[in-house]
Amino acid sequence: MGEDARRAAEVAARVSYGRLLALLVAWSRDIAGAEDALAEAFATALATWPESGVPANPDGWLMTAARNRLRNAYRHAAVTEAAMPELERRFNPATEQAAAFPDERLKLLFVCAHPAIDPAIRTPLMLQTVLGLDAGRIASAFLVAPSTMGQRLVRAKAKIRDSGLRFEPPSGEDLPDRLSDVLNAIYAAYGTGWDDVPGATVGTQDLSHEALYLGRLLVELMPDEPEARGLLALMLYCEARRTARRDAAGRFVPLRDQNAALWSRDHIIEAESLLTTAAQAARFGRFQCEAALQSVHIQRPITGRAHHQALRTLYDLLATHAPSLGVLVGRAAATLDAGDPAAALRQLDALPASTAVRYQPYWVTRAHVLHAASRAADAQDALQTAIGLTEDDAVRGYLRGVAAAWQAEHRAADTEAPTRHPRA
Amino acid sequence: MQYMILMCEPESESGKRNDPVHADAYWGGWNAFIGAMAQAGIIVNGDGLQLPHTATTVRVRDGKRTVEDGPFADTKEQLGGYFIIEVADLDTALEWAARSPAASSGSVEVRPVMPPPASAAA
Incomplete structure (x- = not known):
């Protein structure tokens, strides 16, 4: 009893x-x-x-x-x-x-992601209020001291209590922006990097189950909202490939080399179904588009070939509607894969240097573009910068392997054709 | 709830008050904004302030009084006026603050007014 x-x-x-x-x-x-x-x-x-x-x-x-x-x-x-x-x-x-x-959890989600709340604390607030996670666990996932996270949460809660934030979910013309804040806060908990950018950081993963819970909750609470489904589909596609991202020795495996037999069929089926339902609303959305990109990647082992043109088209669409740094770097990678390194380099050169210089996927992509353009020395330099910016040890090991392979390739090319200038 | 909206303008904007070329447009914008708030019946009170060069700042430290010419903080944007408005929530207060001409030229701070203490309300 x-x-x-x-x-x-x-x-x-x-x-x-x-x-x-x-x-x-x-x-x-x-x-x-x-x-x-x-x-x-x-x-x-x-x-x-x-x-x-x-x-x-x-x-x-x-x-x-x-x-x-x-x-x-x-x-x-x-x-x-x-x-x-x-x-x-x-x-x-x-x-x-x-x-x-x-x-009333929908109200709570929208209050946590309210524009008057500091964007950096929105995800921690959701995790704590909707799921009851303690500040220490959240702090370790976001790489800050538990006491610092605790103080930030206390401050945000005081602001919500004292400033009279609206507790009704928004409607009408406010809805798209406010919803996008909620979606971003949930996706930040998932924290997966752009792993279709070669060598992109995989990111914090220990909150992925919590993020999926929040994603499912949002679909349940807003069944008519295609972007809620798009976000859940995106996270499920990433989740489906989780075990394939590392080989038996714990080494990083880039998407193009992953063993598709290790992908989770259940997750993929659920994601495809979410995306199909979302598409019936016929409303473009960033997360649906990103999920569609993942869907194209997933089809590679089924159809036996990579759909470079489809990826490029989707990235162009995404770059028009949601030009974040991640999207723009991803687009350059897709442009390279579609066989156009010159255009890919132009796209990278057009990015704002101030933020791009600290962004690891930018340097990985730049290295690949320069390599494809036969600028061996520049490609090595960019790759070394990328390695220096990498947090994940497995990814660092993978990139070091790429650097060594390019060096060997370059030496072989030099002996075969000593007259060819590497920077030509 | 009551909110104070504190409207701060850069000098380039507040200078238009007495500039024969720009004064009409400047005051026209403010009159329209204040008129819309009045029509909505949300104004508790409020005023425009004279230009920052008229400000004087006083501090008392260890019983000693110091008086300084100018506003308390030397910033690019200076307080130009304030309103206390009575609206349902912060979201509504922010909507009004965004319509203030100062939101486009400078910045507007929105703060809830402290509720009266319980003993005063009884």
Whole structure:
């Protein structure tokens, strides 16, 4: 009995955390206060349910307990007394009694990615509020000190509580921009680099399951939004190739050399189906387009050839609508693969030097373009810069191998045709 | 909720107030903005301020008073005026702030006004 109760509380904690917190926040606008109240309610449940038995409606029990705690906290803090009538007005007792609560998580997602919130803290806020991740875990994924992450989260929650952000999801002409903030924040949790750029950094992966959860949640909450499906499809395509990205010795394997038998069929089927449904809305979107790129890559082992022209067309489309640095570098790589190194070099040269110089995929792509243009010394220089900018040890090892191979190639070419100038 | 919108302009913009060529367009923009807020019934109060060169800054340290000519911070954009507006939420306040001519030439800071303490409200 006690064990069952403990498990019921734990299951409620995992499944219901985000839903309960979203309800409390929609009521109080106070994320930190709601988190504390919910944590206390869960602690009480763990202590009392083994004795008294699991209530018929565990979520309702937790919600009532947390809300009472939150209200008591406000009563004690007399300064907010003036706000109590407003809180009571927002609280609807009918919804608390109902077995099924309204799902307020969409409001929470849009509040976390609100334009008035620092973009760097939007993803951590979502991970903490919707999934209940602790600041330490989030901090390690984002490479900052846990105390720093904790402070930033506290500051963002105070801003949400005190500044009166709108809690209704946007509509009309505001929707595309606001939705794109939510999509970007979810994708940032996935954190995969552009692995169709040869040697691109793979990036933080330990939050990929959380990102997929948020992606699925957004599709569930906005079933008519093609970009939500596009984002989930994109993440699933990347996820499908996860194990194929490393060989048995842990070495990096670029997309073109991956063993397609290692790709996850289930993920690919789900992604293809999401993309097909999204396309029925006939609305262009960055994430649908990026997912379509992945779909083309996936077809290589099926059709036995790479669709360079399709990739180039999709990249041109993406570069027109969403010209991020990653997209523009990816386009140059696609232009190179389509057999046009001169055009690829022009595209790279047109990028803003200030940001491009620190971007590893830029240097990897530049090295490949210069190599294809038979500028061996320049290609080596660019590759060395890329190696210096690489975080991932496996990718660094792979790029060193490329550098050695090019050097050997170059020496062989020199002995065969000593008159040919390498920079010609 | 009540928000204060603090409108800051660069000198190139506030200089248009007394510039015979640009004054009409300058004041026309502000009058239209203020008129639209008034029509929406959101203005609690607000004022334009005289130019930054009229500012004087006072500090008291260790009982000693220092008075300085000029605004407290020597920045490119200087406070030119403020409004307190009563709107539903920050999003609405930001929409109004974006319509201010200062948003295009300088910047506009939006801050919620502190609610009265509970004892004062009782």
